[in-house]
Amino acid sequence: MAEDEDNSAFVAFSEMGLDSRLLRAIDGMGWPSPTLIQEKAIPLALEGNDILAKARTGTGKSAAFALPILNGLLATKDTDDGSGDHHMNARHVRALVLSPTKELCHQLTQHFQQLTAFCSREITVLDISTGRVDDMRGVMTAETPDIVVGTPSRVLMHIEAKHLPRLKQELKYLVIDESDLMFSFGYEQDLQRVLQSVPTIGCQSFLMSATLNPEVKNLKKLCLHNPVVLKLEEPELPESDQLLQYHIECDEEEEKFVLVNSLFKLGLIRGKTIIFVSSVDRCYRLKLFLEQFGVRACILNSELPVGSRCFVVQQFNSGVYDIIIASDEKCCSDARQRNDRKGKSSKRRPDEEYGVSRGIDFKYVSNVINFDFPTSVTSYTHRVGRVARGHDSGEGTVLSLIGAHEKEYFRTVRESFSASANFKPYQFKMEELEAFKYRSRDALRAVTTIAIREARIKEIKREILTSQQLKSYFEANPKDQKVLRHDRALHTVKHKQHLRDVPEYIVPPTLQAMVKAKKGSNKRLEEEASLSYTPKRKRRPKHLNKKKDKNADPLKTFKFSTTRRSKPKLKNRRK
Template sequence: MVEEDITDQLKNFHEMELDDRIVKAVAKLGWVQPTLIQEKSIPLIIEGKDVLLRARTGSGKTAAFAIPAIQKILNIKQTKYYQETRILILAPSKELCNQIFNVIKDLTDKCSRDVHCIDISPKVDLNVQKPLLVERPDIIVGTPARVLQHIKAGNLNVSKTLEMLIIDEADLVFSFGYESELKELLKHLPKIYQAVLASATLSADVKSLKSLVLNNPVILKLEEPDIAPSSQLTHYHLAAEEMDKASILYALLKLHLIRGKTIIFVNTVDRCYKLKLYLEQFGIPTCVLNSELPATIRCHSVNQFNQGIYDIIIASDEKSLEQPGDRKVKSSESQKSKRRKDKESGVSRGIDFQFVSNIINFDFPLDVESYIHRAGRTARGNNQGSVLSFVSIKEQPMLNDVENHLRNGSDTSVIKTYQFKLEEIEGFRYRAKDAWRAVTRIAVREARLKEIKQEIFNCQKLKSYFEDNPNDLKVLRHDKALHTVRVQQHLSDVPEYIVPPSLKNLTGLNKRKRKHWENFRPTENSALKYQKKKNNPLVAMEFEGFKKDRNKDKKIKNKKGKVK
């Protein structure tokens, strides 16, 4: 085993002896220079060595193994002309599989005819994906359980053709419950193949997986903190209870004190929908990541967020509630929940939310690791980011644990206090209070049922069923009325009188153009007219209805005069 320190100066992509088509695709993506982990790992993987990549979230690990994988396929096709599946990429969640597939798709933009990749993680019938596997694609992406299902069904056979195995987010594979599937899957692989593990941490699970998969590996470990440095990522906390959290969030968003793409984290799916329905009352559009919906819908939500259709996404960090070590801190809500969740879904880890400026912890994470991975969604690459955590009295001990971890023995406080005067948003509080109470448990349940029903209507697999059973479709469409939250249009506007004086210039309310008589300078007669209205305000209050009636009377008189 060889362990390398990464301290040399970075090279450019064109200096790595990559195929010109890959270099052109990289340039099209706008990647000017490789990251530290990419610059060191790409040559080693191309050489055929087993590699363990250890780098924090957002360091570019996906491209670090995707680029050499594509290069390996292009090198093989120069000497071998028969089509076989040669690279298998495993990831613990469907969203991450979809992300890896999209990265490979972008990198093979100029060589798509020579490199064929498919994603088999979507939970559809095996026979639907069988024709895709018959073509023997060069690269297959999927979860361990899904790949094993296809192998057992006889749709996939890589026992003699596989040349490279890649496992992304290796520290999560066992925690997602794939230990038995992965061990059984390894029995169907050839005895000799190149292996690559990518992980954000070197946990005990990674070490046991390393002994199973890797052979005399090179370990690339970035000597850097778990998250971006304070010069790139700023941490804030704000003491607030439940009602104050809702009021502050409403004020921050409507006064544009938080700008850019934002991810709001809560601890359960129900809280996601409660927050979504709450913000909808104020005209703030958001989307929700729900682990109970199909993976294609979750990936669609992520893509909508990345494309800028939504600037705010609300996500639940449920995996932190399911860790064996967190039994003591599990919430009562998570223990009572009997809903079936997709074990192959994950939000706080692996998913590439692009250009995220802010992370808001509406519910404070339940452990230090969850905080680190939430914060890792922002300040990726060279971008700046911030994390704002609302902390109640019960959550204060968890904040202290995170602060002690981030300090790492230093006396300097890392998580700063967010300077916010609650008394200045008293006008927002009464609006927020009514809106928050309007989102009842029934409203949350009905909102979730509405989304599930919509997916049933859109499901192509059920289309033929509804054609044969139209009564079932009628029952779904004419079900009982939903107890949705009433949206009042006037709440989307922020009246000037509730805005704190210190923030009026910042939010641009003083810049609104108003029609005052002083700004009106036409003729002398009109100036006298507006002067009279100013002296007697009641004169200016003339209803449109009176004007119409008066004009109508004039027309009638003129018409009568013409007849006479």
């Protein structure tokens, strides 16, 4: 086992010996240069080494294994085509990519498809993490894909259904992505059974992880042969010039809602934002609260169908939505509590293969708000990894709202990082938000338990009825996507129009000049850019609809109209 040190000179994509079709795809994706993990891993993988790579979230680990695999597959196909041996040229599953969540499987499939933009006929990719196994029999047997992406449990189902008959003979590449999460998601037995169906010799393996915990070390013994271990010397968090970390201590739960409302309504938070909460109920509670003030936000949680969740992420990345409220149950609940729940039956279990803080590539995120603070350092690190990611340029801001029961968690996180992490208190005077408190209190009263339950039922019903059309229908009819706007109001709480406006007298004195200037210069632009904007059709007054005579005397017209309006009054007087 070799360990690679960070001592080599910079290597560009064009100097790595990659296929020209892959270089064209990289250029089309706008990647100017490889990230550190890509610069280190790709040349070593092209030499045929097994790779165990540790790098924090958002550093470009996916391309670090995708590019060497695609390059190897293209080289094999070119050789087979030239040899004229039809048996060798037969299509088989040559690469298997395992990931812990359905969302990440969908994202990895899209990533492979983007990189094969100029060789899509030669290489096909299939995501088998969703759908009924029996329904995919035809695709898996008649049109066998070159690359299969799925969770360990779904891949095992297809192996047992005989959909991957020559996997042990033909597989050339195995990837276990986010491998440190595999056991925590309950995949230990499934993963071991899948590994029994892959070749022990002649298969290049990749283990990609954000941490090197004992589970990863156990996996290394099972599927790696004399691997190169890449422990990149990089901070767990982005540099302080890229990442600003603020926190506000809230004595009462109500203060969190007041702060989020005031920050959005006063324009203090700009750009694409992810708000993390601890449960599905909290997800809907915050959405119903914000929409009373005209703040539109879409929801991402484990109860929504996987197609809808992937669709939400896709639309967020394309700029349709600006605010996502994500329930991050796995990062906010203690592992001990999760294990206790495994032995208990529940009426409705959310998707066990759901995950949002890890792996999913939210693009160009400007802000992360920890509405509910995570209970571990690892969870905080992965949430923060949503900003300042990989090839995305720009700065990111993290704002954590610390409740009374969360101070201990925050203290642990702050002490675990060095002084360079630069945690700063957000300078905000709560006493200047009294008017916002009164408004927020009324809005919170309206968000009852019944309203939350009705909102959850309404959202689930709507998504179930339309989830089968999300991929195919909206690709063919993009204009009809407004039918399924995930940020639309749920209408389980009565809205009061006056809450949408921010009168000048409730704006804190220190911000009045900024808010006034913002209203005066950017009101029209902000309205048109808002998610709920629809241009209003102006109606002409009735008296202007009649064509005017250019030669008419305006004084006579005025006199005539005045006389007509006064006639009813004269009749009434006579009566």
